[in-house]
Amino acid sequence: MSDKVKLTYGGAVNAALARCLEQYPETILYGEDVALPGGVFGVTRGLQKAFGERVFDTPISETAMLGAAVGAAMMGRRPIVEIMWMDFALVAFDQIVNQAANVRYVSEGRLSAPLTIRTQQGNAPGACAQHSQNLEALLLHVPGIRVAMPVSAQDAHDVLIAAVACDDPVVVIENRTLYPGAKAEVQLNQPPQPIGGHRRRRRGDDVTVVTWGAISASVQAAADLVAAEGIGADVIEAVWLNPFDTEAVQDSVRRTGRLLVVHEANVTGGFGAEVVARVVEAGVPLKAPPRRLGAQDTRIPAAVALAQAVLPQTAQIADALRALVKG
Amino acid sequence: MAEPLEHLLGMWRIRILEETVQQLRLDGDIVGSVHLANGQEAIAVGACAQLKSQDAVFATYRGHGWALARGVPAHGILAELLARKTGVNGGRGGSAYFSAPEYGFYGENSIVGAGVPIAVGAALAAKFDNSGRVSLAVFGDGAMNQGGVTEAMNLAAVKSLPVILVCENNRYSELTPIEDMVRNPDLSARAGALGIPAVRIDGNDPVQVSTAIALARQNAAHGLGPTFVEAETRRIVGHYIGDAQQYRPEGELEADLQAEPIKRFRRQLEGAGVPNEIVDGVEEKARREIKEATERALADPPVDPSTALEHLYV
Ligand SMILES: Cc1ncc(C[n+]2csc(CCOP(=O)(O)OP(=O)(O)O)c2C)c(N)n1
Numbered sequence: 001m002s003d004k005v006k007l008t009y010g011g012a013v014n015a016a017l018a019r020c021l022e023q024y025p026e027t028i029l030y031g032e033d034v035a036l037p038g039g040v041f042g043v044t045r046g047l048q049k050a051f052g053e054r055v056f057d058t059p060i061s062e063t064a065m066l067g068a069a070v071g072a073a074m075m076g077r078r079p080i081v082e083i084m085w086m087d088f089a090l091v092a093f094d095q096i097v098n099q100a101a102n103v104r105y106v107s108e109g110r111l112s113a114p115l116t117i118r119t120q121q122g123n124a125p126g127a128c129a130q131h132s133q134n135l136e137a138l139l140l141h142v143p144g145i146r147v148a149m150p151v152s153a154q155d156a157h158d159v160l161i162a163a164v165a166c167d168d169p170v171v172v173i174e175n176r177t178l179y180p181g182a183k184a185e186v187q188l189n190q191p192p193q194p195i196g197g198h199r200r201r202r203r204g205d206d207v208t209v210v211t212w213g214a215i216s217a218s219v220q221a222a223a224d225l226v227a228a229e230g231i232g233a234d235v236i237e238a239v240w241l242n243p244f245d246t247e248a249v250q251d252s253v254r255r256t257g258r259l260l261v262v263h264e265a266n267v268t269g270g271f272g273a274e275v276v277a278r279v280v281e282a283g284v285p286l287k288a289p290p291r292r293l294g295a296q297d298t299r300i301p302a303a304v305a306l307a308q309a310v311l312p313q314t315a316q317i318a319d320a321l322r323a324l325v326k327g
Numbered sequence: 328m329a330e331p332l333e334h335l336l337g338m339w340r341i342r343i344l345e346e347t348v349q350q351l352r353l354d355g356d357i358v359g360s361v362h363l364a365n366g367q368e369a370i371a372v373g374a375c376a377q378l379k380s381q382d383a384v385f386a387t388y389r390g391h392g393w394a395l396a397r398g399v400p401a402h403g404i405l406a407e408l409l410a411r412k413t414g415v416n417g418g419r420g421g422s423a424y425f426s427a428p429e430y431g432f433y434g435e436n437s438i439v440g441a442g443v444p445i446a447v448g449a450a451l452a453a454k455f456d457n458s459g460r461v462s463l464a465v466f467g468d469g470a471m472n473q474g475g476v477t478e479a480m481n482l483a484a485v486k487s488l489p490v491i492l493v494c495e496n497n498r499y500s501e502l503t504p505i506e507d508m509v510r511n512p513d514l515s516a517r518a519g520a521l522g523i524p525a526v527r528i529d530g531n532d533p534v535q536v537s538t539a540i541a542l543a544r545q546n547a548a549h550g551l552g553p554t555f556v557e558a559e560t561r562r563i564v565g566h567y568i569g570d571a572q573q574y575r576p577e578g579e580l581e582a583d584l585q586a587e588p589i590k591r592f593r594r595q596l597e598g599a600g601v602p603n604e605i606v607d608g609v610e611e612k613a614r615r616e617i618k619e620a621t622e623r624a625l626a627d628p629p630v631d632p633s634t635a636l637e638h639l640y641v
């Protein structure tokens with residue numbers, strides 16, 4: 001049997017979950033509507049049928065879901081919990097920040113919490129302010145929690161397997177706009193990869209662009225636009241944000257001398273600030289001041305035309321690239 | 328109009344609004360996730376009939392009907408969903424998260440259970456502001472499993488706050504049936520355990536709802552604290568538009584359609600000898616109103632992107 005199959009992003013996540021349930025008998029998979037209905041996005045379809053009571057539906061009780069994951073993980077299970085929207089994790093942040101993140105550290109390594117939280121975030125057309133936020137920076141401020149934001153089907157697959165294999169709490173943030181996309185070839189059955197790493201989506205010598213999450217597609221489109229004008233963008237898609245591949249970014253900026261960070265999250269306090277700081281603090285020589293591009297610092301309105309006015313668009317990214325290179 | 332006909336009119340308005348919203352969503356005029364309340368109209372109508380203008384309703388994403396029953400014009404609701412400038416929140420709220428406080432509708436909420444503590448806070452304010460306000464939180468059976476709901480209920484109980492807790496028990500949390508959610512399906516028992524007077528009623532009967540809310544409001548206004556009203560009902564549509572409803576056992580929807588409130592109430596009115604033309608006239612009136620509101624909303628100008636940054640702070 002060939003190890004390469006064509007899968008959507010959602011299908012790749014499903015395949016990774018099936019493999020984890022198969023390979024690690026200590027995994028359990030639960031969340032709201034994940035078992036019998038197969039998830040509101042269909043990502044967990046068929047898994048209860050295949051793995052029985054290790055896959056189950058829970059009440060709408062995020063605190064109990066995540067707290068139970070911490071406890072079960074301490075006792076040797078490897079829970080994989082789906083939180084339907086990242087926005088909903090907010091009702092249970094105590095279990096992530098005060099609980100999961102502290103288990104290993106305070107017990108001097110005698111305890112661990114090898115749990116994986118799968119969630120998804122971001123705006124989709126018409127989504128309201130409570131279903132649109134990009135909250136990765138909240139998690140990235142918390143030492144002890146690993147965070148990944150895969151964009152391609154292959155990465156969605158590999159990241160999840162690495163997350164489940166990891167002996168620490170990992171939050172994998174997907175994006176619902178990616179689930180149904182076009183099918184892509186996905187290599188299955190590779191050994192679990194170490195956590196960390198990035199993808200270089202385009203090579204260029206004029207400006208480094210660091211991005212993550214679904215907005216990577218807009219960044220690549222903008223890079224294509226300016227390439228026609230002779231601007232070479234080096235596009236680094238950060239698959240993992242903790243651990244973050246700082247060296248890859250610094251190396252690229254040493255070559256280009258220019259840095260733009262683009263995320264869908266709003267600018268203030270976003271992880272883009274951290275990326276810029278790591279480059280600047282390392283004394284990497286810059287030909288132009290580094291720039292951040294993200295959502296405006298406001299709430300996300302439901303109407304599409306309003307949301308577009310708040311979220312970074314391809315044309316703005318292209319403008320930022322031009323301004324950085326041409327001054 | 329006599330009270331029973333008012334109930335019928337209110338329910339028809341909601342039903343037709345929801346059917347209109349569904350069509351607009353399927354046609355692509357409305358964008359994004361939409362949750363309809365078809366089948367649950369009697370609760371909003373029966374409850375709001377007993378509320379006073381100073382009262383405050385806190386609803387959920389399934390809240391178009393509650394807004395309408397509270398007196399929010401259909402035009403403002405439709406314009407909001409259609410992303411028109413004239414929407415009740417100028418397009419910022421959308422289907423799942425709009426508010427119209429000038430009508431005592433303090434908003435939908437798209438975080439399950441989140442409205443309940445806020446409603447309790449509105450009741451807390453009433454203790455100090457001499458407004459005579461009673462607040463009403465409406466939430467689903469699934470929301471009962473959200474920790475904040477129990478916290479809020481207990482706070483309301485111990486402080487004897489003027490709040491009415493209305494649980495619309497439609498036996499589903501999204502796609503999962505209540506049997507997989509709770510061991511004791513009598514949710515009112517939980518309120519009882521917190522010392523909150525609780526009733527379990529037929530939520531498909533606007534008269535029963537009205538009676539229960541009238542008593543709850545009176546008790547709240549007299550300083551006796553919260554009442555929990557578990558209104559049993561069924562949604563006769565999907566959880567959201569586009570839900571294939573594969574989770575429904577065979578025959579369930581057919582039975583629910585027989586017990587749905589409008590059909591049942593019509594039968595009751597006919598049985599009581601109300602002439603057909605009067606009963607039908609109520610439906611026609613509601614249809615005319617919603618049609619007119621829809622046409623106006625569709626003709627309204629779109630939201631103005633230049634306003635997107637306004638109102639974040641004072
Ligand atoms: C905190 C939180 N968790 C999960 C969801 C996703 N969600 C939206 S509606 C819903 C089901 C709610 O069921 P219920 O309270 O019975 O209300 P109903 O939809 O049946 O009216 C869920 C799980 C959410 N919006 N917020």
Ligand SMILES: [Mg+2]
Pocket residue numbers: 467468469495496497498499500501
């Ligand atoms: Mg329900």
